[in-house]
Every structure is written in structure tokens, then in C-alpha cells.
């Protein structure tokens with residue numbers, strides 16, 4: 309008899325300030341309380357190389373990377389992340405929860421920076437070696453809500469907005485619209501209403517995982 313135990317690769321997407329990281333932490337805690345092996349990671353910056361790339365990608369610079377260089381740096385981070393961490397974790401039957409993954413490049417570099425989607429898709433496939441998440445949670449909220457939350461987070465933590473957070477409202481709107489569009493294209497997406505309370509969002513996500521028989 310084979311013993312069935314749940315394991316999944318779940319990615320969290322959405323505009324900055326939508327509540328991804330908060331939900332991810334709560335879900336990670338929930339799974340750990342159930343006794344599961346879980347790795348929580350993020351893009352950019354999950355791997356050692358990625359941490360250096362994250363600094364380059366997010367810092368406000370007088371000479372920022374051009375859109376194409378930006379995309380390639382994200383894909384380099386992703387390739388290293390998949391090859392050295394995500395695949396080995398999944399092989400060990402560990403849950404992997406990633407704060408952003410391949411769909412961020414479609415939303416930010418595709419819809420945001422206007423790089424043709426087919427080019428982003430090709431590079432995503434190359435970097436991930438074809439690995440797809442079991443489930444991708446899109447935490448969705450209006451950009452006004454995310455902006456107010458980011459302002460609160462920045463004042464509480466005395467942090468400054470990064471290069472993407474400094475983008476204008478139409479950029480964030482294009483990113484949000486793209487996420488909602490892609491959610492309609494594939495059954496691996498689940499859109500979660502990010503204006504709900506954190507505890508309600510956690511309950512909704514657990515229910516969705518149960519509905520999909522992941523949990």
C-alpha cells in the first residue's frame with residue numbers, strides 16, 4: 309500500500325502590496341502546524357546568486373537595466389532558483405511556497421515593460437526547465453488599496469520603495485490587469501480577493517487546496 313501524503317509547489321503572485329507575503333507566511337505556518345515539510349522562498353533572491361541579482365534588480369539606480377536586461381536577470385535568478393533549490397526540494401517531497409515565480413515576468417516585463425509575451429514565455433520555459441506550479445494564487449486588489457498598504461508598510465518599517473514600487477499607477481494597473489487576464493487561461497490559477505482580512509484569505513486558500521485535493 310502506498311502512503312499518500314500531500315505535497316505541492318505553490319506560487320503567490322499579485323501587485324506589490326496586495327498581501328502576498330503575509331498570506332504566504334500564514335499558509336506556511338498552517339502547513340508546518342499540520343506537520344508537513346515546507347520551504348518558503350521568493351523571487352528574485354531565493355538562491356545565493358539570486359540574492360545578489362535581487363539587489364541589482366530592485367535598487368533605484370541612475371542607470372537602471374533596460375527592459376531586456378531586466379528580463380534576463382530575472383530569468384537568470386529563476387534558472388538558478390529552480391535548478392539548485394526548487395527541484396531538489398520537490399524531489400525530497402517537500403512543499404515549496406514561492407513568493408513570485410514565472411508569471412511575474414509575464415505581468416511585469418510583458419504587460420508592464422511591453423516585452424512581447426511569446427519571448428517572455430520562451431525564456432520562462434527555458435529557465436524553469438518546464439516546471440509548472442501545482443497552484444498559482446493571484447492575490448488581487450485595486451491598486452489604490454495596494455498603494456495605501458505599501459505606504460503604511462514603508463512608514464512602519466522605515467523602508468523606501470524599490471524600483472518597481474516607484475513605478476507609476478498605469479504600470480501597476482497593467483500588471484494587475486495582466487494577472488486577471490492570465491487567470492482565465494489555465495486551471496492552475498486561483499484568484500483570491502486581497503481586500504478580505506488575512507484570516508479569511510487563509511481560510512479561502514485552505515478550502516481551495518482541499519477542493520483541488522492538494523490538501
Ligand SMILES: Nc1ncnc2c1ncn2[C@@H]1O[C@H](COP(=O)(O)OP(=O)(O)O)[C@@H](O)[C@H]1O
Pocket residue numbers: 322323324325326327328329330331457458460461502503504505506509
Ligand atoms: N488582507 C489584508 N488586509 C489588510 N492589510 C493587509 C492585508 N494583507 C497584508 N496587509 C498589509 O499590507 C502591507 C503589504 O502586505 P504584504 O504581505 O507585504 O504585500 P506584498 O507581499 O504583496 O507586497 C503590509 O503592511 C501588511 O501588513
Ligand SMILES: [Mg+2]
Pocket residue numbers: 328329330407
Ligand atoms: Mg512581499
